[in-house]
Amino acid sequence: MKLKITYNIFFLLLTCFIIKGCTEPYILETNTYEEALVVEATITNELKKQEITLTKTSRFEDKETKVESGANVFITDNTGNHYTFEEEDGKYVSTVEFQAIPEREYRLNINTLDGRTFESSIEKLTNINPMQSVTATVEPKDSLRGVAIRVNSFDPNNQSKYYRYEYEETYKIVAPKWVDTKAVLNNNGSISFIPNRTDIKICYSSKKSTELLLENTNILNEDRVNFLVRFISNQDYIITTRYSILVKQYVESLAAYNYYKTLKKISDSGSLLSPNQPGILLGNIKAVSNPNSKVIGYFDVASVSTERIYFNYIDLFPNEPAPPYYTDCVEFCYADCEIYAGQCPCTHDTKPGVREDLATDAVRFFLESERDFWVNTPCSDCTTFSSNIKPPFWID
Secondary structure, eight states, X not given: OOOOOOSSTTHHHHOTTOOOOOSSOOOOOSSXXXXXXXXXXXXXXXXXXXXXXXXXXXXXXOOSOEEOOSOEEEEEETTSOEEEEEEETTEEEESSOBOOOTTOEEEEEEEOTTSXXXXXXXXXXXXXXXXXXXXXXXXXXXXXXXXXXXXXXXXXXXXXXEEEEEEEEEXXXXXXXXXXXXXXXXXXXXXXXXXXXXXXXXXXEEEEOOSOEEEEOTTSSSEEEXXXXXXXXXXXXXXXXXXXXXXXXXXXXXXXXXXXXXXXXXXXXXXXXXXXXXXXXXXXXXXXXXXXXXXXXXXXXXXXXXXXXXXXXXHHSTTSOOOOOSSOOOOBOSXXXXXXXXXXXOXXXXXXXXXXXXXXXXXXXXXXXXXXXXXXXXXXXXXXXXXXOOOTTXXX
């Protein structure tokens, strides 16, 4: 997860999904700036190259997140293993694949380029409890009708209790007004019609969750989860054709869960001036070489399970009209149709405005009943806002 962090009232409000904290109460002030190290660190029981992100707090007016570069980052365990991380594309990636193992003890160590040293508390892998299923069903929610995507999980030993969820959704987009010809503006101002590209009709877009999704079964009679991880209105164009979601379930320790819960409350409070003051954000990382060095972060060692599902709109909403496209796709023409009493010629040479719009690629040609109609470009070319590269995991 990428973060944009500021050191004022909006600092914690904008970081509602970061995984970090501090070992001492850290009072934020809106009229001062004090640099702090921000740590994103979750290792799991997946065998892979683990990733850690180090950034710096920034002022509200800063437009980019500052990366903590040149640090020496490594994780040790109680069996003598030493896992080194190397800087790569703005984050730190382990040089070898490894996975967290039950009962083993892990500690994160960070040595910054300017001589500061930080370390986490010793953490163990949480209970391993894979998801049972991810389902998509048609349900109402807040007066809306749509698709409810739920996670089902059960721990018969009642040892998991605390859960965090992430998802990445991917959806197929079909340009609704694609045709096999398009208009182009020539250098001399004339308009020609040429064969249209076929690779601009179908696209795929992906988005990751940006909020903390937490569940707690501690007060229930059994450790059973039926969690609504995502709700999509049936009028949302992202499910018009085919939709897929990859859900991740993390089993968290009580300390990690409380950290995320506090962070979520802070992000939901809306303002530092709100009467809802959720408390101090405490993590498990501390400064070693200089106690005055500020650090925000939580070193999380969590078991994880993943599941991907697909569905088609037509399967969940048979015989129902598809959701509207994300932008207006009504055909139009440049002629002054009112003077033609309903018999608008709508030819491409009727008004100079069409050339101006073609020059900026605002319109493309659309042929209807032997008359020249036009349509906004995104309606005929989905690559204007999405990608026509099919994801390697995609199944039609």
